[in-house]
Amino acid sequence: MLLKQKPKTLFLSTFLISSAFFSQAHNVSAGYQKPDDPLVVQNLEQWQDLKFGLFMHWGTYSQWGIVESWSLCPEDESWTQRKPEHGKSYSEYVKNYENLQTTFNPVDFNPQKWAEAVKKAGMKYVVFTTKHHDGFAMFDTKESDYKITSAKTPFSKNPKADVTKEIFNTFRKNGFRIGAYFSKPDWHSENYWWPYFPPKDRNVNYDPKKYPERWENFKKLTFNQLNEITSNYGKIDILWLDGGWVRPFRTIDPSVEWQRTIKVEQDIDMDKIGTMARKNQPGIIVVDRTVPGKWENYVTPEQAVPEHALSVPWESCITMGDSFSYVPNDHYKSSQKIIETLIKIISRGGNYLMNIAPGPNGDYDAVVYQRLNEISGWMEKNQSAVFATRSAVPYHYGDFYYTQAKDGKTLNVFHIDDKTDYETPSFLTFLLPENFRPKTLKVLGLASKIQWKQVGNTMEIQLPEERTKLKFATVIQMTN
Incomplete structure (x- = not known):
């Protein structure tokens, strides 16, 4: 419930809310550290002018119409329940899930259609999932054959097979700032989930201190793939790193429930990664989600809006439907609800990153375009009160x-x-x-x-x- 307070009281609460909000909200960390790189400061200021962005979760999982990646993770979560028709045992399920690579063929993929629709609705930047936790690369990585451009994937024969390149180039030409989502954990990599041990939860399934060579190989994979993304895909403005359980053990916040499940050191050397990314892309905003310090340039509440203005740069990532990934017959929020959410977010100083999930054919549901068209009519009249x-x-x-x-x-x-x-x-x-x-x-x-x-x-x-x-x-x- 939003509090109806007099202005002076509400102004005070702006500064009192941070510790309670940061400790309770999913995917938000305390201890924000302001960047000191002038180019990053400038980029962050310009990003705060944009207000409304597009988030896209897309991968082979869209063919089953299930939650992205999480059904592979043996944690007792309601949204990860596996359907029996996809595999009677866990090992059979994983095999069938990974075999989705061999049938993924989104022939209706047309990023220009997306860019035109969301631009009219007022969106000014895009964050695309180049790799989610399942490890399937939606870009042409040289580090793995588990990728959309592999010969195993039917869509690899399409001239637009490197969908990350197509999306980034198309949206950039349409005036968008570009953000690359990348999952730090990789559940497909034998150097993260080592087949010698069964995975127990979302975390690495061995102790990196006991097997340092294996962990070092995983760090190399992460570094090399991020080097590919920041070197080979044109100008990138935001590096959006998910999977905050991959972090130095000393940064764990025991007041956050999911962080209490982290039992081992998972330091991937963010200083090395961030320095490389800034060398490749001067001024790039790095968002190492939930890990406080120099590489979390803005904070990212998920499926939630802070009740008060925050004194740090922030962005709420919220789905247009119920799910981040494509689900048949999803329940999409009304245009009124989307606009109300945008208003609440910008009044508290944040950005609204709205997720729209393409389906297995490579396009949005028809209702998505209807919503975007309705929002564009409102935005055309009211944009001067929203942006900058x-x-x-x-x-x-x-x-x-x-x-x-x-x-x-x-x-x-x-x-x-x-x-x-x-x-x-x-x-x-x-x-x-x-x-x-x-x-x-x-x-x-x-x-x-x-x-x-x-x-x-x-x-x-x-x-x-x-x-x-x-x-x-x-x-x-x-x-x-």
Whole structure:
């Protein structure tokens, strides 16, 4: 439940929330360390202007319509349950899962179609899963034959077989910033899950201190594949590293439940990896998720939105459907819900990375394009209140959410209603920041002149009949 507090109280809570939020939310770590590389600082500032990004989980698993990778992991999690028709035993299941490589042929793959649709909806950067935990590379790695460009994979004969290259090049040409998701753990690698031992959970299944040569080989695999991605795929702006259990043992936060399962040292030498990535891509943002320190340049709450503004760069990764991976007949969020989520996130200073999962044929569900088209209609009218903005006191008050231009001269106030299909009220009243004296006021998307008056630090607005054509939210824009 969002708290309805007066501005001064809410402003204080901005600084009090961090420890509680960081310790409880999935995939968020405490102890943020601000980068000191000027190019990284500049890139991070520009990234914070983008606000809305596209996340894509895609791999061979889309053919079964199951959760990405996790069914391989023998942890007792409800979302990882294996279907009997895919294998009666664990070993049979793994064999059949890995055999999906031999049938993966997404012939409808057309990244230009995706780029055009999401660009109209206001998305300005893309983060694509080059390799998930299952180890299947969606790029042309030289380190493994478990990849989309292998002769074992039917799609390898397609001229667009290196889908990572196609996606990055296409989206870059369409003006997007480029992010490469990469899983640090690799459950296909015999140097992470050594066949000599059965895997017990998501972690390495042997003790790297007892078998240092095997762990060193795994570190080389990780380094070499990340070197390939940052060397061979054009300009990359973000290196988004998942699998935070692969980390130095000293960085474990025992207050986080999943980190308590880490029993052995899994240091892959992020200093070496990060230095290499910055040499290949000067100024690249590195996101070593949940591992506090110099290589976690922004924090990444997953499927959650912080209740308050945060004082560090952050991004919520949230699915458009229920799943990060393709599931037939998924339940997609309404356009209103997506826009409400975007408003809440940007009012608290974050970015919204919305995941859309392509299917086994290489395209999105038709309903995805419908949602994107509806969002584009709203974004066309209201984008000036969304992009290149920052959070503004009082952040959130009742059903109102605030952003401001970076120079502080323009204030944007969003009105939403979580409970209903949105209808703009005829009368709106909300708080203004202290010392803000509006000189002009308009409602984005309305041509009519708006009647308004300021009483102390309260704004009162009478809206015309024309208001009925507004959808999803009302956006008031004022200059000081």
